[in-house]
Amino acid sequence: xxxxxxxxxxxxxxxxxxxxxxxxxxxxxxxxxxxxxxAGAEHxxxxxxxxxxxxxxxxxxxxxxxxxxxxxxxxRRRARELIRQGQGMGAVSVDLDGVEYCDGAGAxxxxxxxxxxxxxxxxxxxxxxxxxxxxxxxxxxxxxxxxPARGVHGRGWWPGLLDGIDRVGxxxxxxxxxxxELTRAIGSSLRHPRQVRWGDTLRVAEAAxxxxxxxxxxxxxxxxxxxxxxxxIAMRQFGGEIFVANLVAVSLFRELGPLMMAILLAGRSGxxxxxxxxxxxxxxxxxxxxxxGLDPMRFLVLPKVLAGLLVAPLLALYANMIGLIGxxxxxxxxxxxxxxxxxxxxxxxxxxxxxxxxxxxxxFGLVVAGVGCLRGLQTGSxxxxxxxSTTSAVVTSIILIVVLDGVFAVLFxxxxx
Amino acid sequence: MxxxxxxxxxxxxxxxxxxxxxxxxxxxxxxxxxxxxxxRRGEIFVILGGSGSGKSTLLKHMIGLYQPLxxxxxxxxxxxxxxxxxxxxxxxxxVGVMYQMGALFGSMTLLxxxxxxxxxxxxxxxxxxxxIARARLQLVGLGAxxxxxxxxxxxxxxxxxxxxxxxxxxxxxxxxxxPSAGLDPITSADLDRLIQRLARTLDMTIVIVSHxxxxxxxxxxxxIMLDKESQGIAAEGDPATLRDTxxxxxxxxxxxxxxxxxxxxx
Numbered sequence: 133x134x135x136x137x138x139x140x141x142x143x144x145x146x147x148x149x150x151x152x153x154x155x156x157x158x159x160x161x162x163x164x165x166x167x168x169x170x171a172g173a174e175h176x177x178x179x180x181x182x183x184x185x186x187x188x189x190x191x192x193x194x195x196x197x198x199x200x201x202x203x204x205x206x207x208r209r210r211a212r213e214l215i216r217q218g219q220g221m222g223a224v225s226v227d228l229d230g231v232e233y234c235d236g237a238g239a240x241x242x243x244x245x246x247x248x249x250x251x252x253x254x255x256x257x258x259x260x261x262x263x264x265x266x267x268x269x270x271x272x273x274x275x276x277x278x279x280p281a282r283g284v285h286g287r288g289w290w291p292g293l294l295d296g297i298d299r300v301g302x303x304x305x306x307x308x309x310x311x312x313e314l315t316r317a318i319g320s321s322l323r324h325p326r327q328v329r330w331g332d333t334l335r336v337a338e339a340a341x342x343x344x345x346x347x348x349x350x351x352x353x354x355x356x357x358x359x360x361x362x363x364x365i366a367m368r369q370f371g372g373e374i375f376v377a378n379l380v381a382v383s384l385f386r387e388l389g390p391l392m393m394a395i396l397l398a399g400r401s402g403x404x405x406x407x408x409x410x411x412x413x414x415x416x417x418x419x420x421x422x423x424x425g426l427d428p429m430r431f432l433v434l435p436k437v438l439a440g441l442l443v444a445p446l447l448a449l450y451a452n453m454i455g456l457i458g459x460x461x462x463x464x465x466x467x468x469x470x471x472x473x474x475x476x477x478x479x480x481x482x483x484x485x486x487x488x489x490x491x492x493x494x495x496f497g498l499v500v501a502g503v504g505c506l507r508g509l510q511t512g513s514x515x516x517x518x519x520x521s522t523t524s525a526v527v528t529s530i531i532l533i534v535v536l537d538g539v540f541a542v543l544f545x546x547x548x549x
Numbered sequence: 550m551x552x553x554x555x556x557x558x559x560x561x562x563x564x565x566x567x568x569x570x571x572x573x574x575x576x577x578x579x580x581x582x583x584x585x586x587x588x589r590r591g592e593i594f595v596i597l598g599g600s601g602s603g604k605s606t607l608l609k610h611m612i613g614l615y616q617p618l619x620x621x622x623x624x625x626x627x628x629x630x631x632x633x634x635x636x637x638x639x640x641x642x643x644v645g646v647m648y649q650m651g652a653l654f655g656s657m658t659l660l661x662x663x664x665x666x667x668x669x670x671x672x673x674x675x676x677x678x679x680x681i682a683r684a685r686l687q688l689v690g691l692g693a694x695x696x697x698x699x700x701x702x703x704x705x706x707x708x709x710x711x712x713x714x715x716x717x718x719x720x721x722x723x724x725x726x727x728p729s730a731g732l733d734p735i736t737s738a739d740l741d742r743l744i745q746r747l748a749r750t751l752d753m754t755i756v757i758v759s760h761x762x763x764x765x766x767x768x769x770x771x772x773i774m775l776d777k778e779s780q781g782i783a784a785e786g787d788p789a790t791l792r793d794t795x796x797x798x799x800x801x802x803x804x805x806x807x808x809x810x811x812x813x814x815x
Contacts, residue, residue: 196719197718200673200677201672204673204674204677205674236681236684236685236717236719243684244676244677244680264751264752267746268751270688271684271687272680272684272687275683275687275692278693280695281694282696512700513700514655515655517655
């Protein structure tokens with residue numbers, strides 16, 4: 133049942149048996165400030181302005197939010213005209229006797245009028261001000277003497293620059309602290325493996341590793357298919373389709389497998405780590421851990437980092453295998469049988485290809501899990517900061533992965549790996 | 550069981566909210582059965598009850614967030630449980646709600662939080678919306694903190710800012726979920742005065758969920774007391790009268806803050 137504005141609504145007699153209930157006499161629909169036309173149809177807001185014998189504004193009816201929507205500009209312009217007409221008079225009378233309802237918006241308009249006229253050097257005399265208008269207007273007048281508790285404008289570039297440097301310094305400090313504490317925690321876990329929360333570690337490993345298998349399978353398979361297909365088209369011109377196996381195997385094992393796995397891990401698990409720890413930070417659960425004497429690094433971060441270290445090489449290896457299967461399926465279409473393809477793969481790959489890729493995967497796993505936890509612990513307060521932490525975790529992880537991949541490429545080249 | 554119907558508000562005054570036969574719960578779990586009560590225009594109406602008795606759940610039914618298992622809740626001119634989208638929106642524009650934890654948007658300043666309902670529901674110029682939002686913040690004593698983020702102010706200040714946001718559209722009914730919980734006595738008393746001022750001078754009807762007895766005795770025109778055991782209203786009326794005259798042992802224990810083994814004072 134949609135209630136038309138200005139329309140009284142008939143309700144079942146059982147609920148509203150008549151005048152005693154009052155609903156039919158003063159329904160919500162008929163008389164409230166937020167219902168403009170309903171109210172306005174009975175008592176429309178109106179004003180008139182006269183310059184003689186003295187400048188005078190008369191307001192009447194319901195001064196509600198809808199009246200203010202219509203009259204905010206025109207009424208103030210009319211008041212300014214009055215000032216011009218009545219220059220030298222020194223005062224304008226505003227007759228509020230006919231105002232029967234005034235909400236917060238109405239009071240805002242009255243206060244704006246008052247200020248407009250005061251700016252023109254004209255005193256305003258409100259006449260016939262009722263209790264409701266007085267109450268609504270009170271906070272506007274109080275605000276005139278309120279100083280903001282903190283300046284928000286005009287800080288200047290120098291303090292802003294110093295603040296910026298300060299923030300960068302703090303961020304660098306917290307990151308170095310985190311790396312130091314994490315290294316210490318990992319070292320401690322090697323010396324005292326029983327102190328590690330292996331249950332949590334395996335749970336995280338399951339979530340980050342086993343549960344990621346479907347998406348890793350899909351992406352790796354398609355990657356193998358695309359890689360094989362694109363290179364096979366070119367290779368066919370030279371009758372060298374069989375060498376697609378070499379290309380796909382080496383690029384997957386050395387480069388694409390670990391890289392793709394790391395990006396998936398960052399988007400899936402790094403973000404989850406940041407969101408989980410960030411929410412705990414917002415809810416003061418991290419503080420609760422500290423006050424109970426539990427080190428958040430050992431309790432929250434270490435299981436996630438160890439899980440990252442554990443699952444990253446396994447996921448990379450799995451992605452490599454699935455990628456090869458994808459490539460092998462494509463090569464069937466180019467007349468390369470399964471046996472020939474995998475025979476070519478085993479002859480093309482060396483152990484250094486395998487282990488260089490897995491070493492990178494371990495480092496990527498460490499970076500993704502570490503960055504996720506760091507951003508989680510750096511979360512400020514409020515829901516928005518959890519979102520910022522999550523975004524920051526993914527972006528930082530991906531940047532670091534790509535940069536580290538470049539570093540590994542140069543390093544392996546010089547080491548002859 | 551209804552003990553009393555004494556109220557400072559005229560019994561014949563308008564009914565703003567009418568609840569009949571309300572049964573609420575979740576799936577097979579029934580929390581309250583066959584609740585009947587009215588909220589009258591201009592009164593401060595408090596829903597009292599122990600922890601887990603369903604006070605906040607009842608409030609959420611009254612604002613249409615939860616669907617009742619049975620019964621009707623008439624808010625404004627419609628059964629809010631049966632209201633469709635447009636009608637529900639029309640009803641909700643006439644009510645303001647302050648949630649237990651404030652529920653301010655953390656990414657917005659206090660001013661932006663309070664201004665948001667005006668931006669959504671009105672076509673006022675930005676200058677006017679800013680002025681109204683600042684005045685509402687001043688009304689709750691936060692005029693100087695308009696540019697602060699919610700995370701930069703205390704829990705009590707957040708609650709007051711949430712009240713400012715709830716009443717920025719001058720609602721006919723203001724729902725407050727545990728407004729005094731967790732506040733110091735002075736802030737709580739300030740909040741009580743603010744609530745009374747809103748009801749007495751701006752003619753708002755205020756529905757409060759609370760178990761802060763000092764606050765309830767100070768401001769409530771009428772209370773209903775939800776009893777978990779009987780799954781119904783144990784008492785209804787003016788809180789002081791209930792405390793002095795009710796024969797219901799649980800009501801007595803609750804309003805006099807005595808434990809279950811303690812004798813009722815003479």
